[in-house]
Amino acid sequence: PAQALEEKVLAVFSRTLPDEHPRLQRTRGSLAGTILMQQARELHAPGEEGEILSGTLRGRERCMELIAAVCRAQVRTARATILTSPAREAEDRCSSLAKRLDVSLSFAQDSGVFGPLRELEWPIFAFAETTRGAAITSAQLTRRAAHSPNYGGLRDALREASDVLVDLVQKGTTSEEFDRARVNRESVERELVSLARTLSGGVESGVEIDVESLAKRLDEHEAAVAFRRFKKSLVNVVDELDSTGRPAVRVTSVESLCAFVVRSPKFAAKQDSMPGAVLTLVDLGPIEPIEEAARAWRAGLGASESSRGVAASASAESAPNVHARGALLREKILDPLLRVLSGAERIIVVLDDVLHIVPLDALPLDEKTLVGDRWRIETRTTLTELLLSYDLFEGPGELVAFGDVEYEASGVEDSGSTPSTPNAAPALAAADVPQEAADDGRRASAGEVRATDTEQRTTGDGLSTVDITAGAADVHRGAANGGSHAVHADSRAARHASILRGGAWAQGFSALPGTGVEVRGIAGCFSDQFGGDAAPTLCEHASATRERLFELAPKARYLHVATHGWFAPESITSWSDPEPIDKLSGLGMRMTGAEQVKGMSPMLLCGLALAGANLPENAVGRVPGLVTADELSTLDLTNCELVVLSACDTNVGERRAGQGVASLQKALQMAGARSVITSLWKVPDEATKELMLDFYRRLWVQKKPKAKALWE
Numbered sequence: 001p002a003q004a005l006e007e008k009v010l011a012v013f014s015r016t017l018p019d020e021h022p023r024l025q026r027t028r029g030s031l032a033g034t035i036l037m038q039q040a041r042e043l044h045a046p047g048e049e050g051e052i053l054s055g056t057l058r059g060r061e062r063c064m065e066l067i068a069a070v071c072r073a074q075v076r077t078a079r080a081t082i083l084t085s086p087a088r089e090a091e092d093r094c095s096s097l098a099k100r101l102d103v104s105l106s107f108a109q110d111s112g113v114f115g116p117l118r119e120l121e122w123p124i125f126a127f128a129e130t131t132r133g134a135a136i137t138s139a140q141l142t143r144r145a146a147h148s149p150n151y152g153g154l155r156d157a158l159r160e161a162s163d164v165l166v167d168l169v170q171k172g173t174t175s176e177e178f179d180r181a182r183v184n185r186e187s188v189e190r191e192l193v194s195l196a197r198t199l200s201g202g203v204e205s206g207v208e209i210d211v212e213s214l215a216k217r218l219d220e221h222e223a224a225v226a227f228r229r230f231k232k233s234l235v236n237v238v239d240e241l242d243s244t245g246r247p248a249v250r251v252t253s254v255e256s257l258c259a260f261v262v263r264s265p266k267f268a269a270k271q272d273s274m275p276g277a278v279l280t281l282v283d284l285g286p287i288e289p290i291e292e293a294a295r296a297w298r299a300g301l302g303a304s305e306s307s308r309g310v311a312a313s314a315s316a317e318s319a320p321n322v323h324a325r326g327a328l329l330r331e332k333i334l335d336p337l338l339r340v341l342s343g344a345e346r347i348i349v350v351l352d353d354v355l356h357i358v359p360l361d362a363l364p365l366d367e368k369t370l371v372g373d374r375w376r377i378e379t380r381t382t383l384t385e386l387l388l389s390y391d392l393f394e395g396p397g398e399l400v401a402f403g404d405v406e407y408e409a410s411g412v413e414d415s416g417s418t419p420s421t422p423n424a425a426p427a428l429a430a431a432d433v434p435q436e437a438a439d440d441g442r443r444a445s446a447g448e449v450r451a452t453d454t455e456q457r458t459t460g461d462g463l464s465t466v467d468i469t470a471g472a473a474d475v476h477r478g479a480a481n482g483g484s485h486a487v488h489a490d491s492r493a494a495r496h497a498s499i500l501r502g503g504a505w506a507q508g509f510s511a512l513p514g515t516g517v518e519v520r521g522i523a524g525c526f527s528d529q530f531g532g533d534a535a536p537t538l539c540e541h542a543s544a545t546r547e548r549l550f551e552l553a554p555k556a557r558y559l560h561v562a563t564h565g566w567f568a569p570e571s572i573t574s575w576s577d578p579e580p581i582d583k584l585s586g587l588g589m590r591m592t593g594a595e596q597v598k599g600m601s602p603m604l605l606c607g608l609a610l611a612g613a614n615l616p617e618n619a620v621g622r623v624p625g626l627v628t629a630d631e632l633s634t635l636d637l638t639n640c641e642l643v644v645l646s647a648c649d650t651n652v653g654e655r656r657a658g659q660g661v662a663s664l665q666k667a668l669q670m671a672g673a674r675s676v677i678t679s680l681w682k683v684p685d686e687a688t689k690e691l692m693l694d695f696y697r698r699l700w701v702q703k704k705p706k707a708k709a710l711w712e
Helices: 002-016 022-044 049-084 087-108 118-131 134-145 151-171 175-200 211-216 265-269 287-301 322-333 353-357 383-387 435-441 489-493 514-533 546-555 569-574 593-600 629-633 664-671 685-702 705-711
Strands: 222-241 247-263 279-286 346-350 376-380 398-405 535-541 558-561 565-567 606-609 626-628 642-645 654-656 660-662
Touching: 002 022, 022 049, 022 087, 022 222, 022 247, 049 087, 049 118, 049 134, 049 175, 087 118, 087 134, 087 175, 087 222, 118 211, 118 222, 118 247, 118 279, 118 383, 134 175, 134 664, 151 175, 151 626, 151 629, 211 247, 211 265, 211 383, 222 353, 222 383, 247 287, 279 287, 279 322, 287 322, 287 353, 346 383, 376 383, 398 514, 398 546, 514 535, 514 558, 514 685, 535 546, 546 626, 606 629, 606 664, 626 629, 629 664, 642 664, 642 685
Parallel strands: 222 346, 346 376, 398 535, 398 558, 558 642
Antiparallel strands: 222 247, 247 279, 565 606, 606 626, 654 660
16 A cells, blocks of 8 residues: 555656656655565565566566666756856765665665666666766866856956965854855856856766766776765565564665776677676675774774874884785775676776775785786776866976975075976986985875876886985075074974864974975976976975965976875864854754864865965964965866875865765866876885886876877
């Protein structure tokens, strides 16, 4: 009777409501659940075997029809949201829509009655990937308005609105102030979205994922893997009767992890066990053991329980059984995929939940081999990125590099700074690095752990060499001569920025003298490879300001920033923000300003430290040397092929279910950078220089004319 009644309700709603209406989706899901429960009872009730089987098949088909309809409707809703909403709003709404993935994935993976419903994998995959990374997709769409005469003015207005938000967050604010500033920022974004939609003539490419088109973008030796956390529901009939006298049904739920694997049609056609299967859904089981394995491995590498990155200092030693811990984690998240990854050499991965803090490349395969030695791992925010088309760059382009930042500087360029060196890298004078400065330098961040395009591991012959120890005397002039680099931490402690209060950077930022050698060496590599056409621009010491970053970054083809990254969610807990009146009265549940920042605008809580980052706050509570991820997201980096953040923890931030990490990497992708290299690690400064110099040598050698075909 319940099923019959719900069928009638669904029929009425289907005639009177739009197909994407939330009430209609809830009714479809509820009816599928009722059918599932009914069939579970039927399977355990006495009766003719043939009749029971026939009823089960009818129930199976009806559930597939209902769940597939829900997925298709949610995809249409997500697409409309992304096309018409600012980035944050699109992300929030798509995250809410994606909650229905729990039910859909439970049906697809076997909820305990019908067995796996493989026919649902395609619509569920489209639903999952369309809603994932909505903020980045929305930001990408706004750049379709780049040729409009109004585009520049709107981008400037967006930057100004973001500056207001940053000012409020750094000094501390109230829920009302923050809400007004956020609404103003989103109104500017909405204008950009509307302008882009008008100019594109309603073109929706890059919004909704198409499995067949995605599979055709892969060759036979490539695979795409999208991980997803979800709550898996299982239906069980217990040995007792319910109030109606029928077998009682219990539903249990467990947080789980699964992975969608996409292969090319050529690969799928050769597989006897799964002919034609370009998409495969793999159940990785409960996520709790995976989380425990990830925590154990990270702890063995030196990461604390609360840390989002992975520490690897020069003096720290790994736990004796760290290899075994890493192997256990690999067995849980990669080994179940080996069958469908057969023959793959390049794997494009989209991570979720705890996997965001796991560098897959570094997991051990055996005593001598790592995952990164066997496969080329590339990380994406969503697989829809593979469907986007880009124009090829011509010529060497411009390199812009920031390093050896003077965190005590006022931002005024002095005679000793080298803000720009067009067409040539500065000469590298041979000198030794003072031990004191070298020790400070070891606090610098890692080079590459994770990349987002084909440049993560390149090859080439005839690599040029650059002496990375050269230029140390000039670079370390402040530390060696008692200059601004030698400012004692105690003097910084009394005047640190409020945004950093309570966090790891509360005592200020220590000098990173080795980063000067790093960026000069990279500029040397660039000039060696491209000769007179090269245009490296270095910003060091007092000239490495946020203003210079905002000015030069949109012009750069390669942007390299070697400095401290910071992540400071602890600071907002100390704000003096009274509870909103409606919340105190019980009439509503409005968030405080601190709650709004952490929940709605987390990219205001991470960023980079540039010149002046250790200075006192100005009259409006702003520290001139701090740059937030939110500010970086407002840049137009359409011309930027590669951004490297050679800084600590630049891919850490607030994790949001199904939407990735609100981090510097995400901000730069929203700004339009095609590839972003960020770090989960903290490694010795010398290792950073070696990694970065080797990376650029190989990248630029490969892009010489003789290797043009290989590059393309």
